[in-house]
Amino acid sequence: MSQPIRVLVAKPGLDGHDRGALVIAQGLRDQGMEVIYTGLRQTPTEIVMTALQEDVACIGLSSLSGAHMELFSAVVQLLRQQKADDILVIGGGVIPAEDVEALKAAGIAEVFTPGTRIEEVAQFIRRHVRLDVLPQDKLPPLVLGLDHIGIAVTRIDEVLPLYTGLLGLSVTHQESIADQGVKTAFVPLGAMEIELLEPMVADGPVAKFLHKHGPGVHHIAFAVADINTAIRTAQAAGFRLVDEQAKPGGRDKQIAFLHPKDTSGVLIEFCQRTDKERGVQES
Amino acid sequence: MISDAVVDEEGNHLTLEKQGDLWENNSRNFAEKHPERQKIFHTSSNIEIKRLYVPKDGVQTEQDYLDKLGFPGEFPYTRGIQPTMYRGKFWTMRQYAGFGSAQQTNQRFKYLLEQGQTGLSTAFDLPTQIGYDADHPMAAGEVGRVGVSVSSLEDMEILFDQIPLDKVSTSMTINAPAAVLLAMYLVVAEKQGVPWEKVSGTIQNDILKEYVARGTYIFPPKPSMRLITDTFSFCAQQVPHWNTISISGYHIREAGSTAVQELAFTLANAIAYVQAALDKGLTVNEFAPRLSFFFNAHNHFFEEVAKFRAARRMWSKIMKERFGATHPKALQLRFHTQTAGSTLTAQQPDNNVVRVTVQAMAAVIGGTQSLHTNARDEALALPTEASARTALRTQQVLAHESGIADTIDPLAGSYYVEALTDALEQEAWKYIDYIDHLGGAVTAIEQGYMQQEIHKAAYETQRAIEQRDLVVVGVNQFTVDQESQPDLLRVDPNLGKLQTQRLAKLRTERALAPWRSALDELERGAQGEDNLMPLIVNAVRSYATVGEICNTLRGVFGEYRPVVF
Helix, strand or coil: CCCCCEEEEECECCCCCCHHHHHHHHHHHHCCCEEEECCCCECHHHHHHHHHHHCCCEEEEEECCCCHHHHHHHHHHHHHHCCCCCCEEEEEECCCHHHHHHHHHCCCCEEECCCCCHHHHHHHHHHHCCHHHCCHHHCCCCEEEEEEEEEECCCHHHHHHHHHHHCCCCCCEEEEEHHHCEEEEEEEECCEEEEEEEECCCCCHHHHHHHHHCCEEEEEEEEECCHHHHHHHHHHCCCCECCCCCEECHHHCEEEEECHHHCCCCCEEEEECCHHHHHHHHC | CCCCCCECCCCCECCHHHHHHHHHHHHHHHHHHCCCCCCCCECCCCCECCCCCCHHHCCCCHHHHHHHCCCCCCCCCCCCCCCCHHHCCCCEEEEEECCECHHHHHHHHHHHHHCCCCEEEEEECHHHHCCCCCCCHHHCCCCCCCCECCCCHHHHHHHCCCCCCCCCCEEEECCCCHHHHHHHHHHHHHHHCCCHHHCCEEECCCHHHHHHHHCCCCCCHHHHHHHHHHHHHHHHHHCCCEECEEEECHHHHHCCCCHHHHHHHHHHHHHHHHHHHHHCCCCHHHHHHHEEEEEEECCCHHHHHHHHHHHHHHHHHHHHHHCCCCCHHHHCCCEEEEECHHHCCCCCCCHHHHHHHHHHHHHHHCCCCEEECCCCCCCCCCCCHHHHHHHHHHHHHHHHCCCCCCCCCCCCCCHHHHHHHHHHHHHHHHHHHHHHHHCCHHHHHHCCHHHHHHHHHHHHHHHHHHCCCCCCECCCECCCCCCCCCCCCCCCCCHHHHHHHHHHHHHHHCCHHHHHHHHHHHHHHHHCCCCCHHHHHHHHHCCCCHHHHHHHHHHHHCCCCCCCC
8 A cells, every 4th residue: 555645734933723724634634644733833944844854745834824925935935945846835724815826826836715625625635746755666566467458339249259259259257237337248368358348328437438439448457456445545646536435346346446537548447356256367 | 271272182281291292292293204404403512402492491490590590790690790781881892903013003993993992902913922023033924914013112102192091991912921011001001191090901811722722822831820810919909990811712612612612611711710819829809800701702693692691600600619709790700702703704705794793693692791793804814994894883783773782681581592501501511520620721731631622623513514514605505606805904014124123223222221120120030939010010111022021031931832732
């Protein structure tokens, strides 16, 4: 499992209102991040030093006293001096709209004012934090291998001559997954499979895909040891998910899709096979 | 004889209780078929609200009435602390104001007085509140931002220029250096020729809630408590009309507490102050009449009214039973109220005027002695002159047009309000008992107990808003795409520089010998046990600055280091 994103929540200046900072700190923790809170009355220098020592990927600054222009900008400038401006800096507090633009120009990536959902803040951090700040080299790979390639077809019957005829493969399993409005046929290919997907309903995801793109490669699925770990890890690393909870795929598999907007247009599925199925895969 | 009473099978009239049970059943059946908006209704403090309140929920017998409510101006003061309340005179309309330089704030003060405000309330900037002069490095960016910058007596003279201190009462939101600012105020009065016996006003002087919720502490608890009890005893002798402390639940609530926590933690802190004064050898009937309180008026209208009533009843019991006070004024909980700043939204700011009106009504119906109504733009910046005027007008409309001030404690006897008053009191006692068990408020704060309870409640509120269990109009429902931006007050960003220049001039022009000896005497006094107030007054007279006086004390007392939880 990858390291969670490390965030420093900091109170620059003399402002003592830390309700927002504390709530955000806990909220981001609940979103799977590792949060360090500085406490009150930090100078910009102290904040930058803490950020460097703690090796954070993001600094969240909070001020309700009106001193944000001076103090937030000072933090960004000090980070530049320390050649640490790859750290994402965001801010929040009592900040008028016209100051938001000025703060962004000064290098504050985003300003979140009262009424913002914590989820939004977390999502912003995940999307904008530089992933190479995460110590990824130490991590074991998340996926075990390629599980299958999903191919959207108008009718399974129509493509069987290709797969079972020309390529000489065989269909080992057919199944209708009512939940997704799709009929599937599995064509094993060594340790992996090809999954043929035929729409059963007009408004299901495969039907929509066909309508938009015509027949073709629909998704690729990676085998994972634990679907929930894979989901949480992807979330913590800033990827949006189509499925935030694992759902049943064909043949008792547990599956979840990543959002293609975050994966360069490729629909990626995580797929955890049951023990029985995994035995099949390993044989 | 009840003419249309329900009768049973034998033709006997059903008692009220039986009829109530019948209604209860019927309404439950109805609600099963037509579900209510929520499964459970509850107040901010998680007190469950029943579908209907009936006589048995309210005050029962005559004895019950006398024990729980009594009469206005009489123990236990549930119905109010004065015999005529607002029929005599309205509450003091006291708008918190201060920004930029002493000169700018003096202008705003005069404007508010011209508009019919009846008392002043001074907001100081953060450097002043934390005992730094405007030229201190920690003051960078903060000078004049959230209040007026006051570094020396010279600033204080400008701040109250042409404001007669024998006629206007002034509240000052100042805590850690409260003794210093009070000394400055007294010296200004002296220079105006106003004797201290004629000066009236309030210093907030409530350090415990600074550790809990507001953050402008300087010294550790023990010397801080000494400064506070020094002001109690000094004022009891020399400034008899001064409120020496304003024990504040306001900021506890703003930090996210429930109404019950606000009530309980404020009274727990108050108990700690009274105990500290008694430990110093002060006499309860002498200092306690000058204790005052400061509460928040939040959104839940009935719970807020009940909170104010419960607070009065609880305080009179604490003072009488726990501390043996007998002076009526020592038993009366006098309080200032401010509407809840944290309920204001940056979105659709005009909606805030409506929120403030409802909150202000709760404060008035709850029997407040003075009131600040927030301005509609305060989720964005300090109020402009125009928005500050509307805020004041809100109080004037309530006072002069709504009629809510024409009888005393108008919601008394409401089955619901009496039941809520009892419930709030009961829940608050539980907290106070637990804090006693921990060893009192100071220990509970040092252990982070209050802070963590408040944070839990704050996080719950945030979750409820995000899940839309709590609707915030204009924020998580009824939103608009295009927000219009109101004109905002801007504080001159060069003020820090200007104040620094003025301070440099003051430091070269003031007479050095008296200044040096005043600070030396203060240092020696701090090392000993004597009352520090006269020494601070002396230092102020020599134009020693807030920063210099606080640094002298820092040298002896040290600084508070909060635990981060």
